[in-house]
Amino acid sequence: MEVEKKDERGVDRKPSHFGAWVAVRRPFRVDSPFFAAGNVERELLAKQISLEITEEEKKHIVQSEEEQLWQIFCPIAGCGTKLKGVGELESHYLSRHSATCSVCTRVFPTTRLLNLHVSETHDSFFQAKVARNYPMYECLVEGCSARFLSDPSRHQHLVDKHHFPRSFRFHVKKHPSQKQRQRQKAQTQPSNSGTTQKQPKKNPKAKASHPTSEIPGASKPSEPTTPLESQMAQIVECSDDTQMDVDELVTGISRLSTVSQGGDDVPSVPSFGHRRGRAVPFGQKTRGSGRGRGRSRGRGSEPPSPAQPSPQ
Amino acid sequence: MINFGAVESAGPNPRRDPFKSSVGKGAGQRRRQAAITVGKDRRESVVRAKRLRRADPEDHGDGDAMQLVTAGIDDEAAYKVLEDNTVAAVHNLKNLGKGTTAKKVEALQSLRRLLSSSAYPPVHAAVQAGVVPLLVDCLAFGASEDQLFEAAWCLTNIASGDPEQTRAVEPALPLLILHLGEKNPAQVVEQCAWAIGNVAGEAEDLREWLLRQGALPALARNLVSPIITLARTAAWALSNLIKGPNPRAAVELMKMDGIVDTLVRLVSTGDDELVVEVAWVLVYVTSMSDVHSGQLIHAGLLLPLVTRLALSRHLALLTPVLRSIGNIVASDNSKCDAVLTAGQSLPGGVIGALARVLESEYRTLQKEAAWVVSNLAAGSILHKRAVFNEGAVPPLVHLLATSAFDVRKEAAYALGNLCVTPRDQGGEGKPILEHLTVLVDRGCLMGFIALVKSPDLEAARLGLQFLELVMRALPDGKGPKLVEKEDGIAAMEELQFHDNEELRIMSNTLVDKYFGEDYGLEEEFGSGAMSTQDDSEYPPWRRGGLAA
Numbered sequence: 129m130e131v132e133k134k135d136e137r138g139v140d141r142k143p144s145h146f147g148a149w150v151a152v153r154r155p156f157r158v159d160s161p162f163f164a165a166g167n168v169e170r171e172l173l174a175k176q177i178s179l180e181i182t183e184e185e186k187k188h189i190v191q192s193e194e195e196q197l198w199q200i201f202c203p204i205a206g207c208g209t210k211l212k213g214v215g216e217l218e219s220h221y222l223s224r225h226s227a228t229c230s231v232c233t234r235v236f237p238t239t240r241l242l243n244l245h246v247s248e249t250h251d252s253f254f255q256a257k258v259a260r261n262y263p264m265y266e267c268l269v270e271g272c273s274a275r276f277l278s279d280p281s282r283h284q285h286l287v288d289k290h291h292f293p294r295s296f297r298f299h300v301k302k303h304p305s306q307k308q309r310q311r312q313k314a315q316t317q318p319s320n321s322g323t324t325q326k327q328p329k330k331n332p333k334a335k336a337s338h339p340t341s342e343i344p345g346a347s348k349p350s351e352p353t354t355p356l357e358s359q360m361a362q363i364v365e366c367s368d369d370t371q372m373d374v375d376e377l378v379t380g381i382s383r384l385s386t387v388s389q390g391g392d393d394v395p396s397v398p399s400f401g402h403r404r405g406r407a408v409p410f411g412q413k414t415r416g417s418g419r420g421r422g423r424s425r426g427r428g429s430e431p432p433s434p435a436q437p438s439p440q
Numbered sequence: 441m442i443n444f445g446a447v448e449s450a451g452p453n454p455r456r457d458p459f460k461s462s463v464g465k466g467a468g469q470r471r472r473q474a475a476i477t478v479g480k481d482r483r484e485s486v487v488r489a490k491r492l493r494r495a496d497p498e499d500h501g502d503g504d505a506m507q508l509v510t511a512g513i514d515d516e517a518a519y520k521v522l523e524d525n526t527v528a529a530v531h532n533l534k535n536l537g538k539g540t541t542a543k544k545v546e547a548l549q550s551l552r553r554l555l556s557s558s559a560y561p562p563v564h565a566a567v568q569a570g571v572v573p574l575l576v577d578c579l580a581f582g583a584s585e586d587q588l589f590e591a592a593w594c595l596t597n598i599a600s601g602d603p604e605q606t607r608a609v610e611p612a613l614p615l616l617i618l619h620l621g622e623k624n625p626a627q628v629v630e631q632c633a634w635a636i637g638n639v640a641g642e643a644e645d646l647r648e649w650l651l652r653q654g655a656l657p658a659l660a661r662n663l664v665s666p667i668i669t670l671a672r673t674a675a676w677a678l679s680n681l682i683k684g685p686n687p688r689a690a691v692e693l694m695k696m697d698g699i700v701d702t703l704v705r706l707v708s709t710g711d712d713e714l715v716v717e718v719a720w721v722l723v724y725v726t727s728m729s730d731v732h733s734g735q736l737i738h739a740g741l742l743l744p745l746v747t748r749l750a751l752s753r754h755l756a757l758l759t760p761v762l763r764s765i766g767n768i769v770a771s772d773n774s775k776c777d778a779v780l781t782a783g784q785s786l787p788g789g790v791i792g793a794l795a796r797v798l799e800s801e802y803r804t805l806q807k808e809a810a811w812v813v814s815n816l817a818a819g820s821i822l823h824k825r826a827v828f829n830e831g832a833v834p835p836l837v838h839l840l841a842t843s844a845f846d847v848r849k850e851a852a853y854a855l856g857n858l859c860v861t862p863r864d865q866g867g868e869g870k871p872i873l874e875h876l877t878v879l880v881d882r883g884c885l886m887g888f889i890a891l892v893k894s895p896d897l898e899a900a901r902l903g904l905q906f907l908e909l910v911m912r913a914l915p916d917g918k919g920p921k922l923v924e925k926e927d928g929i930a931a932m933e934e935l936q937f938h939d940n941e942e943l944r945i946m947s948n949t950l951v952d953k954y955f956g957e958d959y960g961l962e963e964e965f966g967s968g969a970m971s972t973q974d975d976s977e978y979p980p981w982r983r984g985g986l987a988a
Contacts, residue, residue: 155770
């Protein structure tokens with residue numbers, strides 16, 4: 129596969145040519161491990177009588193040969209568990225790498241990453257510390273103790289020091305209707321992969337306000353009680369269920385509006401409804417058709433959020 | 441080559457204490473006591489390419505020895521008795537001096553019975569007691585048939601033991617090879633061939649030594665023997681001799697006069713057990729010498745070979761037959777043509793036969809059959825059509841969905857290869873939409889997405905490549921929708937945390953390209969509404985036409 133090699137200075141690699149499927153013949157050498165299982169079986173069959181091999185023994189011999197052949201260290205960054213045999217290869221992921229966020233159903237390969245996600249996304253205390261300029265954003269690579277004041281600077285560190293691709297996103301922009309869909313799926317059938325978060329387009333500009341896009345808001349189950357809250361509810365539809373008080377909301381919204389100069393992947397106005405990332409002007413009623421379409425054509429069975437005010 | 445990550449080949453075991461009985465009482469006790477585990481010694485003795493000859497059931501000789509068969513080695517004491525008896529037998533033999541006498545044959549026979557009385561014969565004790573030089577003496581020219589036979593049997597079983605015991609037989613090799621001569625009685629020739637086969641199966645240096653000593657033609661000559669057991673043993677010994685990985689022995693075999701026709705004839709008409717061993721010879725020849733594969737094909741090998749594949753039910757036979765065909769098919773298009781043509785007279789053809797193997801219960805066969813199909817599907821358009829239309833797809837799809845990991849990977853190769861045209865001049869080949877849509881309709885996507893999540897690099901890459909194909913080739917944006925439906929996006933996103941940079945880049949490329957911000961918009965606003973450039977100047981509502 130043709131991939132542009134990364135410049136040592138960490139300069140942005142050009143978008144690489146995806147090595148698409150090529151159909152090629154694959155001969156194997158006579159002593160290739162590919163044939164080992166068949167060779168073992170040959171000897172087992174030939175010697176079954178002369179060596180009085182029991183069925184039980186047969187099974188174990190086959191299994192241990194296989195374990196010798198299939199050995200891998202789990203490739204998830206930070207795990208490195210030694211896996212032997214086809215059975216372990218298959219079951220390891222199921223048991224160790226399905227850390228699902230109970231709030232937003234996003235899935236992470238390690239508990240540590242899940243914990244980081246929860247702190248950074250669903251914890252108001254974290255946001256408070258950030259606001260007070262504590263370097264709260266930890267490097268994602270286990271063993272690296274670097275901490276940062278903002279998500280973008282951490283991101284830069286990941287790219288520069290740990291060779292993460294620039295397009296990598298730890299925080300993914302929330303796409304409400306889709307997440308609601310996911311949540312329904314997770315509720316009706318528990319699954320390991322709890323997310324189909326979409327990544328926003330690659331954008332060289334800062335992700336300065338990532339935390340703010342995670343501000344939970346309107347989709348709280350409780351009815352909004354103040355006019356301010358109901359306006360928030362109307363505008364900011366995130367499917368985050370964390371209870372937050374009004375102050376946080378206000379802070380969040382104010383942060384939102386200052387970001388618009390960046391003009392980047394956080395829209396100057398938050399979005400809701402079916403269109404991921406497409407903003408609706410603050411306070412403006414949307415074109416009814418759009419919203420109506422979004423609502424009535426929900427993928428899966430997307431119930432109207434209880435926090436949504438009446439114009440539906 | 442398959443990347444297994446850290447691969448360790450199943451090689452010889454580490455040395456044990458030389459004074460301990462090799463495949464001895466320790467291993468046996470462990471084996472019986474711990475029903476679950478199989479000791480390393482035991483496993484090694486099963487898995488290696490050497491074969492012990494046990495006592496004939498009709499042989500009602502020495503009462504003591506037969507008792508020990510059932511006592512086996514559960515009992516340390518009983519085993520000690522066996523060993524002591526063996527040492528005594530060796531001394532007895534020694535005392536009888538040189539020359540042939542009836543007494544000598546009797547002594548040899550007792551020794552032979554002791555050395556074949558259990559799955560763990562007291563080989564070590566015998567060697568320690570100095571049996572080998574005595575046996576060499578017994579192989580002198582002019583010795584009686586019985587003497588030669590018994591001595592060769594003893595040597596066979598000694599050579600079937602641990603590496604050090606096999607090598608202990610070295611002094612006897614020149615004579616053993618000479619006794620393969622055509623004037624010797626069949627049972628002597630067979631027993632010598634067996635002993636030589638054990639030595640050849642031990643290590644490559646021994647194989648090369650035997651080759652230099654002329655063992656190859658002497659063995660090959662016996663392939664055509666009318667005595668089936670002799671032909672079988674000779675074929676097996678030959679397969680051990682040419683197994684390589686150095687192709688020299690296989691090439692020398694194929695240079696022999698008439699060997700090509702002999703091999704073809706044996707595959708056509710030989711009895712099943714003989715064909716098994718001959719097929720293993722073919723496995724090595726087809727793997728190591730393309731030229732000689734061609735000669736065999738020219739001499740008509742393929743029809744009987746493919747017929748065996750189609751009709752046999754025996755795992756022992758199917759394995760080498762399938763693998764020989766696999767080696768042939770893995771070479772080039774013209775050989776694939778020849779294989780497919782050869783099967784035309786059979787109902788279902790070669791593909792039908794392969795499909796039947798795919799549906800068998802034997803996991804190793806399924807894996808190797810899928811490999812064969814994948815190589816056929818990597819050929820010309822006609823080959824791909826044949827694979828697609830003649831019944832390989834349903835079992836492959838089933839295996840991809842349900843089978844063990846190593847089988848699923850091969851099935852994935854086969855199915856994916858069906859969906860791209862042959863590459864021309866270094867290009868990538870184009871998608872074959874007809875095949876791709878059928879496979880997707882049959883639910884393959886899930887299996888490929890499961891591979892994306894596998895810890896095996898190669899499998900994950902395969903999965904991603906198939907997803908890319910689907911998303912690129914299916915019209916009207918159906919691809920991304922289907923991938924999303926099967927939780928493909930989550931699988932790809934999990935790769936962001938993967939150790940391997942190539943996989944991270946591949947998955948990011950796909951997610952960015954097919955599930956970027958514009959994903960899903962066309963559904964609402966029509967395809968014209970999507971903006972494809974990355975305009976960051978104005979928020980979308982400002983650009984007009986999209987927001988609400």
